[in-house]
Amino acid sequence: MNRLLLPALLAATACTTDKDVQPAPSPATYRVTFEATWSPATHPGAYPAGAHFSRLIGVAHASSGGTGIGDVAYRALYSQGGLASTGIKDMAERGNNTALRTEIATLQLSKQVSGWFESRQAFIGSPGRFVDTITVDAQHPLVTAVTMIAPSPDWFVALESPSLLDAAGQWQPSLSVGARAYDAGTDSGPAFDSPDQPTAPAQPVTPIGTGPLAPGGTATSLGTFHLERIR
Ligand SMILES: [Ca+2]
Numbered sequence: 001m002n003r004l005l006l007p008a009l010l011a012a013t014a015c016t017t018d019k020d021v022q023p024a025p026s027p028a029t030y031r032v033t034f035e036a037t038w039s040p041a042t043h044p045g046a047y048p049a050g051a052h053f054s055r056l057i058g059v060a061h062a063s064s065g066g067t068g069i070g071d072v073a074y075r076a077l078y079s080q081g082g083l084a085s086t087g088i089k090d091m092a093e094r095g096n097n098t099a100l101r102t103e104i105a106t107l108q109l110s111k112q113v114s115g116w117f118e119s120r121q122a123f124i125g126s127p128g129r130f131v132d133t134i135t136v137d138a139q140h141p142l143v144t145a146v147t148m149i150a151p152s153p154d155w156f157v158a159l160e161s162p163s164l165l166d167a168a169g170q171w172q173p174s175l176s177v178g179a180r181a182y183d184a185g186t187d188s189g190p191a192f193d194s195p196d197q198p199t200a201p202a203q204p205v206t207p208i209g210t211g212p213l214a215p216g217g218t219a220t221s222l223g224t225f226h227l228e229r230i231r
Helices: 005-020 086-094 098-109
Strands: 028-036 052-054 057-061 113-118 123-125 128-136 142-150 155-159 174-178 180-183 223-229
Touching: 028 123, 028 142, 057 098, 057 128, 086 098, 086 142, 086 155, 098 113, 113 128, 123 128, 128 142
Parallel strands: none
Antiparallel strands: 028 128, 028 223, 052 123, 052 142, 057 113, 057 142, 142 155, 155 180, 174 223
């Protein structure tokens, strides 16, 4: 090999290596805002008496490799192949997060979830907003959060696991995502105030496409999740 070329080749190799293998970013903390916009104006005829959202609960978690909220939102919250877990069922039907907190604790033990938050207030009025923070790290860059649409049989909205890392592996300064409405597949009531009609067998979690919240076949937005990096 040409002796003069060797140092240049080594330099080129080193340079390429630096470029390809960027250091994993340090943990980052984001402000999470759920801006609830559901109102008589946004949903005429589909805003029941006492309309609100239940205690919002969310996690920072690892990627599962799956897609779709039924498959994952991710497996951080949905662990049974698309069917709502007991925690998701209780959250969606009654706004009760007790079982969900236990499921999250189990996911923390297996390192799929790194941290979580839950609103202290028992409900979030709509229109209204809820603000909290979540810390993410390179192994747990995704954030998922859920809250019951209340009153309803088993409907909820979710922040569906966006990654806060950009394509270059760096933390995004901010991100806004529409709150998508889902049916937990555990109660077949067709209206906000339907009496309990357990779905047997339970069906997979699906985006709401029928009923009062989807007059044209597609649910219209009930709110937005904003994520802003604060440190
Ligand atoms: Ca249902």
